[in-house]
Structures are given as C-alpha cells and as structure tokens.
Amino acid sequence: MAADADSLRTGLPPSGHQASWRSWLLLAPLLLWLGMFVLLPTALLVATSFSRRDDMGRVIYSFTLDNYQRCFDPTWLSIFGSSILYALLATLICVVVGYPAAYTIGRASPRNRRLLLTLVMIPFWTSFLIRTYAWISILSEEGLANGFLLSAHIVPAPIGMMYTPFAIVLGLVYNYLPFMILPIYTSVEKLDNSLIEAAYDLGAGPLRAFSSVIIPLTRPGIAAGALLVFVPAIAMYAITTLMGGGSNPTIGEVIQNQFTRARNQPFGAALGVLLMLLFLVSFILMGRKKNTAHAT
Amino acid sequence: MKIIRSLTLALLPLILAACGPKAPSFAGGPTTPTSNEEKKLNLYCWSEYIPQSVIDDFSKETGIKVSVENFSSNEEMVTKLLAGGGKYDLIQPSEYTVEALIRENQLLPINPAILSNLANISSEFRSMPYDVGNKFSVPYMAGFVGICINTQKVKNPVRGFSDVFTPEHKGRIVVLDDAREITSWAFAAEKLGINDVTPENLEKVKPLLKKWLPLVKVYDSDSPKTSLKNGDVDLGVVWSGEAALLYRDDKKFAFVLPAEGSHLFVDNLAIPRSAVHPQNAHLFINYILRPEVSRKISEAFPYYNPNSAARALLSSEEISNPASYPPAQEITRMQTFRDLGKQAAAIDELVTQVKAGGK
Numbered sequence: 001m002a003a004d005a006d007s008l009r010t011g012l013p014p015s016g017h018q019a020s021w022r023s024w025l026l027l028a029p030l031l032l033w034l035g036m037f038v039l040l041p042t043a044l045l046v047a048t049s050f051s052r053r054d055d056m057g058r059v060i061y062s063f064t065l066d067n068y069q070r071c072f073d074p075t076w077l078s079i080f081g082s083s084i085l086y087a088l089l090a091t092l093i094c095v096v097v098g099y100p101a102a103y104t105i106g107r108a109s110p111r112n113r114r115l116l117l118t119l120v121m122i123p124f125w126t127s128f129l130i131r132t133y134a135w136i137s138i139l140s141e142e143g144l145a146n147g148f149l150l151s152a153h154i155v156p157a158p159i160g161m162m163y164t165p166f167a168i169v170l171g172l173v174y175n176y177l178p179f180m181i182l183p184i185y186t187s188v189e190k191l192d193n194s195l196i197e198a199a200y201d202l203g204a205g206p207l208r209a210f211s212s213v214i215i216p217l218t219r220p221g222i223a224a225g226a227l228l229v230f231v232p233a234i235a236m237y238a239i240t241t242l243m244g245g246g247s248n249p250t251i252g253e254v255i256q257n258q259f260t261r262a263r264n265q266p267f268g269a270a271l272g273v274l275l276m277l278l279f280l281v282s283f284i285l286m287g288r289k290k291n292t293a294h295a296t
Numbered sequence: 297m298k299i300i301r302s303l304t305l306a307l308l309p310l311i312l313a314a315c316g317p318k319a320p321s322f323a324g325g326p327t328t329p330t331s332n333e334e335k336k337l338n339l340y341c342w343s344e345y346i347p348q349s350v351i352d353d354f355s356k357e358t359g360i361k362v363s364v365e366n367f368s369s370n371e372e373m374v375t376k377l378l379a380g381g382g383k384y385d386l387i388q389p390s391e392y393t394v395e396a397l398i399r400e401n402q403l404l405p406i407n408p409a410i411l412s413n414l415a416n417i418s419s420e421f422r423s424m425p426y427d428v429g430n431k432f433s434v435p436y437m438a439g440f441v442g443i444c445i446n447t448q449k450v451k452n453p454v455r456g457f458s459d460v461f462t463p464e465h466k467g468r469i470v471v472l473d474d475a476r477e478i479t480s481w482a483f484a485a486e487k488l489g490i491n492d493v494t495p496e497n498l499e500k501v502k503p504l505l506k507k508w509l510p511l512v513k514v515y516d517s518d519s520p521k522t523s524l525k526n527g528d529v530d531l532g533v534v535w536s537g538e539a540a541l542l543y544r545d546d547k548k549f550a551f552v553l554p555a556e557g558s559h560l561f562v563d564n565l566a567i568p569r570s571a572v573h574p575q576n577a578h579l580f581i582n583y584i585l586r587p588e589v590s591r592k593i594s595e596a597f598p599y600y601n602p603n604s605a606a607r608a609l610l611s612s613e614e615i616s617n618p619a620s621y622p623p624a625q626e627i628t629r630m631q632t633f634r635d636l637g638k639q640a641a642a643i644d645e646l647v648t649q650v651k652a653g654g655k
Binding site: 053055056057058074075076078079136137140141142143158160162163245246247249254257259260261262263264265 | 369374378467474512515516522638640644649651
C-alpha cells in the first residue's frame with residue numbers, strides 16, 4: 001500500500017501527457033478497490049434506500065421516498081441527536097486525554113518514544129470485542145470496580161455503571177483513544193523547536209506559547225484525530241449495544257436492527273445514507289475551518 | 297452472482313437426487329450413513345446453543361470441518377438466508393420460522409432414511425402443527441420464556457408479567473431483545489391469543505408496551521443471564537435454558553412460569569434449499585440425535601430436551617430443574633407461535649418504535 005502511494009505521488013506527471021497509461025496502470029488497483037468496495041456498495045445502499053420490502057424482509061427495488069420520510073420522525077431524530085452527543089463527548093474527552101499523552105510521546109527521547117508508541121498500540125493486539133467484554137466484568141455491580149469501591153468503603157452500595165450512557169461514552173473513549181493520540185503525535189513530532197523558543201524569546205509565558213504557537217501548529221493532528229474518532233464513534237454499534245444494553249439505543253444500533261431483526265433493509269439504508277451525508281457535511285466543515293485558519 | 301445462482305438451480309435436482317433414499321452413497325444402510333460431498337459444513341445457529349465440544353467431536357468422527365456462524369433472532373437469520381449472503385448448509389429456525397420457510401419453499405425435505413436416530417424424538421414433537429411428521433425440520437431443543445428472579449434482591453412475590461413490569465423494578469429488568477416475544481407477553485397480559493396478531497390488537501397492547509419498556513435496563517437475547525449474574529439487574533424475562541443455568545449454579549435464582557401464560561418454542565435443525573452440503577447436514581442432524589450427544593447438549597444448555605432417549609440419561613438434579621422441566625400439565629397448556637405473514641413486520645415496527653421512544 002505504501003509503495004503504491006509513493007508511486008502514485010511520483011508517477012503522476014505534472015503535464016499529464018507523457019506516460020499517462022503508466023499512471024493509469026498504477027492507479028488501477030486503487031480505482032478497482034474504490035469501485036468495488038466504495039462506489040458499488042454505496043450505490044447499492046442508495047438504491048435500497050428508495051426501495052420497498054416484502055413480508056420476509058426481501059428488498060423489492062422500486063422508487064419510494066417513504067423510508068426517508070420515516071427518518072424524520074421525532075423518534076429517530078432524537079436517537080440521531082443522542083448518538084451525535086455521545087460521539088462528540090467521546091471526541092472531546094479523547095482530545096483532552098489524548099493531547100497530553102501525544103505531546104509527551106512526541107517530545108520524549110527517541111528510545112522512550114518507540115516504547116511509548118508500542119504501549120499505545122498494544123490494545124490493538126486483542127479484538128476490541130474481547131476488550132469490551134473485559135470492561136463489562138470491570139464495571140458490573142458485582143465487578144472489579146464496585147468490589148474495590150465497596151471494600152474501601154468509598155461507596156455504601158454498588159454503583160450501576162453498566163448499561164448507562166456513561167458506559168457507552170467510556171467504551172467509545174477507550175476504544176478510539178489511540179486514533180486521537182497517533183495523529184496528534186505525528187504533528188507534535190514535526191514541531192519546530194525554534195518556533196517555541198522564539199515565542200519564549202518574544203516574552204510569551206508557557207501558557208501563551210502553548211495556546212498561540214503549539215496548538216495552532218498541531219491543529220492538523222487534532223483535526224485528523226477528531227475526525228478519526230467522531231466519524232466511527234457515531235456509527236459504532238457493537239460497543240454501544242454491549243455497554244449500553246440496548247435501552248439507550250444509538251443510531252448504529254437502530255441501523256443494524258433494521259438490517260437484522262426488524263427485516264427493514266430499505267429503512268436501514270435510508271438512515272445509513274443520512275449518516276453518510278452527515279459525515280460529508282462534517283468533512284466539508286472541517287476543510288473549511290482549515291482554509292480559514294490558513295487565511296488568517 | 298446470477299450465473300452461480302442459476303448453476304445451483306440447475307444442480308438442485310442432482311443434489312436432491314443425491315439425498316434420495318436410493319442414493320448409492322447411502323447403500324451402506326441407514327445405521328452408518330456416509331456422505332460423498334467435500335468435508336465441509338456451514339452451520340448457521342443460535343448463539344449459546346450448540347456446545348463447541350459437540351461440534352469438535354462431530355468433526356473428529358467424520359472429518360467434516362464445521363464453520364459456525366451465529367444469529368440472535370429468527371428474523372436476523374431469515375434476512376441473511378434470503379439475501380443469499382452466505383451459503384448455509386444447516387440452519388436452526390424456531391417453529392414459526394420453519395412454517396414461514398416451508399411456505400416460501402426455502403427448505404429442503406428431510407430424508408428420514410438417513411436419520412436413523414429420528415425415533416429418539418418423543419412423539420409429541422413429531423406432530424407439531426408447523427411441520428407435521430418432521431418433513432422439513434428436526435426438533436433440536438424446546439423451551440419457554442419465563443421470569444427469572446434474583447431472590448436476594450427481589451422480596452415481593454413475582455407471579456407474572458404484571459409483577460415484573462412495575463415502577464419499583466425500573467432499571468432492574470432484563471428482557472429478550474426479540475419483538476415477537478415482547479409483544480406476545482403483552483398479548484398474554486391483555487388476554488389476547490398470542491397468534492391473534494391484528495393491527496387492532498397491536499394497537500390495543502401498545503399502551504402496555506409503552507408502560508413496560510421504559511422500565512427495562514437491558515435488552516439481550518444472546519446471553520440474558522450475564523446481566524443477572526453480574527448483579528446489574530434483579531429480574532428478567534428470559535429463555536428457560538438461561539434461567540436453568542443460573543438456577544443450577546446458584547439457588548438464589550428462581551424461575552417462574554408467568555401466570556398470564558407462556559408459550560412453548562421449538563428450535564429445529566433444517567436444511568435450506570440453497571445448501572451446498574445437504575448430505576453432511578443430514579449427518580450432523582443424525583449425530584445430534586444420538587442420545588449421548590443430545591445429553592451433552594442438555595448439560596451445557598439445559599433447555600427442554602425433545603429427545604426422549606437423551607432425557608432418560610439425565611441426572612435427577614437436571615430433571616428436577618424447574619426451568620428445564622416444569623410440570624407436564626403446564627407444558628400441554630402452552631401454545632406455540634405460528635407464522636404471522638404480513639403482521640410480522642408490523643410487530644417489529646411497533647417494538648422498535650416503542651423501544652426507541654420509550655426512554
């Protein structure tokens with residue numbers, strides 16, 4: 001993959017005339033990939049979203065706007081709302097927790113840096129589902145956390161932590177934190193020390209240097225991390241089902257249910273398309289922010 | 297895709313012929329059936345229902361490699377089966393789904409000549425209304441849905457659904473994540489027949505569901521015992537086998553058949569029309585029907601075993617587990633789900649909506 005990307009960068013001639021068949025050939029695997037795994041499924045999703053279904057849940061391709069009309073029922077809108085809220089909260093906590101971690105890793109000595117990065121990656125060695133099940137045994141009322149709190153006489157009775165919005169957000173933060181740390185780390189690593197020294201020379205205190213020099217310079221990392229956390233967090237359903245117990249449904253769970261239990265693929269597809277549009281809008285907004293940041 | 301499908305269609309008669317009683321591969325006699333298919337079986341079954349050790353032993357004995365995929369509701373299974381997403385050789389539908397799949401011509405007839413152990417199934421399970429004479433399905437396990445109570449936490453007597461769904465149990469309840477089940481409880485509470493599902497009756501139970509579902513903390517069909525065991529909920533409406541496991545391991549859990557009435561469910565093994573390895577599927581069914589194998593399944597998942605030869609092998613403790621084997625007169629009183637056709641979608645819609653809005 002990396003080799004492909006390199007050859008893409010060097011293989012595209014600026015004039016666009018010479019060796020164009022070669023660049024197309026180099027592009028072919030990527031185009032094929034995009035076509036088969038992005039364009040085709042998306043087209044299928046959009047087509048399904050305008051279709052009907054029969055009693056057994058089979059899709060009958062036709063044209064109806066009913067599915068989209070149903071999406072705007074207050075029931076589903078409020079679920080959209082709470083899912084966005086969970087994802088935003090998770091993103092925010094990831095920035096607050098992830099930034100100091102990424103900064104420390106980025107400023108550490110090369111040897112420690114490698115070690116710390118490995119520590120960030122270690123959770124990926126196990127399936128996230130198994131790690132989520134581990135959280136269940138930690139958070140449940142007869143679990144590790146409550147056992148500790150009770151025996152230390154911090155609380156008089158076990159706290160119900162599982163199957164709450166708290167558990168959902170915790171599950172999201174835990175699983176997506178590395179996706180925030182890694183991009184921020186990349187921009188911290190590239191940070192030019194002389195710029196920070198210049199800030200100090202010009203009389204800025206540590207706080208001022210951080211807010212007007214370091215933060216703006218690492219903004220691309222924060223933006224990338226926020227997108228990497230926010231987008232999958234909205235649609236995530238496995239963690240939210242396991243940790244939320246289904247009584248605080250998220251939009252990912254509702255969509256999954258439409259494709260399985262509810263036998264309503266067209267409606268699930270319509271919700272999926274709306275979710276995709278939401279991502280598109282957030283991407284555009286992100287892009288715009290970057291542009292205005294450049295302009296000032 | 298189309299080409300593959302038409303190819304399988306063209307080959308279907310051949311596959312069917314291969315399963316026929318006169319097929320040469322079974323000439324060895326009904327007691328030692330063999331299969332001339334490649335040594336593979338794609339099993340699509342409920343989660344937490346077939347012990348891995350049983351599957352491993354089957355593979356060891358026959359050399360057939362079993363790939364297992366799990367579902368957690370009949371609807372999910374049907375959707376995936378009909379979408380052609382996977383090629384399944386053996387599925388595990390409940391009674392009403394067997395009925396629907398037969399109507400839709402989605403099941404391959406069972407060849408009784410290969411199933412030498414079919415006689416182990418007790419007679420009442422050989423004439424179930426959804427598939428009289430087991431032409432398309434073989435009962436795997438039966439059970440009911442009942443109320444499981446942690447008696448250390450719940451002190452008031454709980455006799456039926458109306459005692460479960462009370463404000464004092466708010467946030468302490470687990471229920472199955474199954475629209476048909478949930479609706480049937482409300483039907484029972486309103487004294488409506490569980491199969492009299494009409495738009496009017498659905499409208500009638502809606503207020504009750506709106507009262508009940510906001511009290512629920514966890515929806516879980518896969519393993520409702522987990523939240524009970526972990527102490528995150530105090531009572532719930534769960535599969536009988538799950539309650540039996542809790543009772544077996546800890547006597548603080550009690551099982552109650554709801555006063556409003558319960559229904560019997562029968563989960564079956566059936567072979568889809570699109571199966572690529574129907575002979576292997578027959579071998580697997582016949583293996584499951586062996587008394588000692590079925591006994592092992594009962595040990596791991598103590599549901600009501602329709603295999604009377606296996607039931608004879610159970611310990612007295614297993615037989616006396618109230619969640620596995622309630623009094624016989626209770627069972628004869630129970631109805632089974634029938635296929636609802638069009639109304640099935642209406643049920644899904646009602647429950648999804650109440651659940652989502654009922655916070």
